[in-house]
Amino acid sequence: MSWLSPSDWQAVVLSLKVAGWATLLSLPPGLFVAYALARWRFPGRSLVNGLVHLPLILPPVVTGYLLLIGFAPNGIIGAALARIGITVAFSWRGAALAAGIMAFPLMVRAIRLAIEAVDPKLEQAASTLGASRIASFATITLPLILPGILAGSITAFAKAMGEFGATITFVSNIPGQTQTLPLAIYSQLQVPGREAEAARLVVISVTLALGALLVSEWLARRIAARIAGQS
Amino acid sequence: MLEISLSHRLPALDLDVDFTAPEGVTALFGPSGAGKTTVVNAVAGLLRPDRGRIVVNGEVLLDTEAGICLPPHKRRIGYVFQDARLFPHLSVKSNLLYGQRFNSSKTAPEFDRIIEMLGLGALLDRRPAALSGGEKSRVALGRAILSNPRMLLMDEPLAALDAARKAEILPYIERLRDEVKLPILYVSHAPAEVARLATSIALIETGRLRGFGPAREILSDPTLAPALGQREAGAVISGRVQEQEDDGLTRIETAGGPVLLPYPAGQPGQSLRLRIHAGDVTLAVGRPEGLSALNILPVTVAELRPAGPPSVYARLKMGDEHLLARLTTRSVEALGLTEGMVCHAIIKAMSVASEDVG
Incomplete structure (x- = not known):
């Protein structure tokens, strides 16, 4: 694609990598937290619910700043990670972390709704047939919530692709390292006369987002049809 | 167990x-x-x-x-x-x-x-x-x-x-x-x-x-009958299909003698249960004559249990099985029914619903 400059390419590939990892890494904890919130009654449940939603209501700058404090090489978690040789601050990993945390509430909400729509009596029935909790989750609940998991993942992916405030605060705006699509657009707009380059990146953003949405709709329909037994 | x-x-x-x-x-x-x-x-x-x-x-x-x-x-x-x-x-x-x-x-x-x-x-x-x-x-x-x-x-x-x-x-x-x-x-x-x-x-x-x-x-326990519901109380007896008669009736052998039912109830030799509603059983002291009801079974009054005016539940023994009848206090007094008395239980064939046989 000759109309994309190498630096544009870099931003697109980096964005996909960051958003992909953000989605992949927030899926298992998202599934667990969603299940716990949907099915278990435990002390501190409201607190967990609040914490999960925090990135949604805090200014992204604040989330980014808190991440910076925690994950900087001299921060509590950052120092521990540094000892095992992982640096997060000012790297694409940090961008993925920031994007994942910002996308987490959306992921949890979608999966939680899907779990709440599955009758817990089905799990009871599975248990009387000999299935342990894990087995009944894997064989009954999980297949039934696949559309919800897919929807949550796509929303999380889209959110991660578009994440700006927390990323720029936490890992800065380094081309090739942490400069994702939104950050690249922002950089172009800072320089007078670069409107054309910015517009190109905007078109790419819109195309990627729309494409992801269409693919997810199609997948969701297929899964729903398979669950209902019409295919 | x-x-x-x-x-x-x-x-x-x-x-x-x-x-x-x-x-x-x-x-x-x-x-x-x-x-x-x-x-x-x-x-x-x-x-x-x-x-x-x-x-x-x-x-x-x-x-x-x-x-x-x-x-x-x-x-x-x-x-x-x-x-x-x-x-x-x-x-x-x-x-x-x-x-x-x-x-x-x-x-x-x-x-x-x-x-x-x-x-x-x-x-x-x-x-x-x-x-x-x-x-x-x-x-x-x-x-x-x-x-x-x-x-x-x-x-x-x-x-x-x-x-x-x-x-x-x-x-x-x-x-x-x-x-x-x-x-x-x-x-x-x-x-x-x-x-x-x-x-x-x-x-x-x-x-x-x-x-x-x-x-x-x-x-067939008269003390528990009210708990089953007045319309629903009734004993269960077992029977064996004897034969299908020409006029559409089925003859079934029970502990109290043959009982006729107005529909096919199974093949000859087949065992089944008959549920007889307590409200469908009539008692007569002597063997009644000139009655349309087909099933007249000799029974012994085993137990009389008042269930609040005006009704009484009677447990009726026939062979080693029991029927339950729901009667008015007035009829019990008029007939002079007492425990141990021998009388006749009358069951109208048409009153036994097919869902109660099987």
Whole structure:
């Protein structure tokens, strides 16, 4: 694609990598937290619910700043990670972390709704047939919530692709390292006369987002049809 | 053998029951909210009672004093829910085989035999969404049996079905009782079902056991009759089909002599149960003449129990079986009925509904 400059390419590939990892890494904890919130009654449940939603209501700058404090090489978690040789601050990993945390509430909400729509009596029935909790989750609940998991993942992916405030605060705006699509657009707009380059990146953003949405709709329909037994 | 001893406090119910169910179908019978479902849920392990002990065929499933409470998936208790609870994303066949994934023993019930018995052969590839209510019930039944349980719990499995579907399922449950010989705990508030299926009856009211014993005794017990409901009280007697007569009547041999029914009730030689409503039994001191009723059985008044004015329940002995009759206090006085008296029970053939025979 000759109309994309190498630096544009870099931003697109980096964005996909960051958003992909953000989605992949927030899926298992998202599934667990969603299940716990949907099915278990435990002390501190409201607190967990609040914490999960925090990135949604805090200014992204604040989330980014808190991440910076925690994950900087001299921060509590950052120092521990540094000892095992992982640096997060000012790297694409940090961008993925920031994007994942910002996308987490959306992921949890979608999966939680899907779990709440599955009758817990089905799990009871599975248990009387000999299935342990894990087995009944894997064989009954999980297949039934696949559309919800897919929807949550796509929303999380889209959110991660578009994440700006927390990323720029936490890992800065380094081309090739942490400069994702939104950050690249922002950089172009800072320089007078670069409107054309910015517009190109905007078109790419819109195309990627729309494409992801269409693919997810199609997948969701297929899964729903398979669950209902019409295919 | 199933030993149940439970005490559990719920917001709307204080449950305290204790009984030992023998082989066969034990019906947990009583009005809605009496605590029947709480009992079966405790047996299945879906509810942990405050105090209790549950032993199935010598194996302790629950003993709160000893701190034993097996989780549901280790109890091997098949549960047929009222709402079937089939897994919507699995085919009928996968639903039926679900329990066998977790069954390590080699003594699984024969798949083909159960499929044939429940008439499921044509349904195997369908999804639950494409099944009728009666078909769903049969699949749920098959799924529970094929999980190789030590006993079955059935919580009003027929309550959601119309009369035609009930008539379709009942014979399958009877075959289960007679052929598979699984102990069954059967929850119901429908006396017709209980009369048809139960070997023993546990009568539960507001969390307490009002009566427990063989079905014949409980159903013909005049002290328990009011609890069954005035319209529903009635004894069960066993009979054997003798012959189909030319005028459409069926002759059935019972402990009290032949009884005629106005419809085909089975092949000659077939055993069946007859449920005779207490309100359909008339008593005569001498053998009545010039009466349209066809069935006149000699009986002995075994027990008279006033059930509040103006009615009296009478337990009538014929051979080793009993009938139950509901009479007015005035007739009892007019006829001078006393316990031990020999008289005649009159049952109008047309009054015995076909759903009470089987």
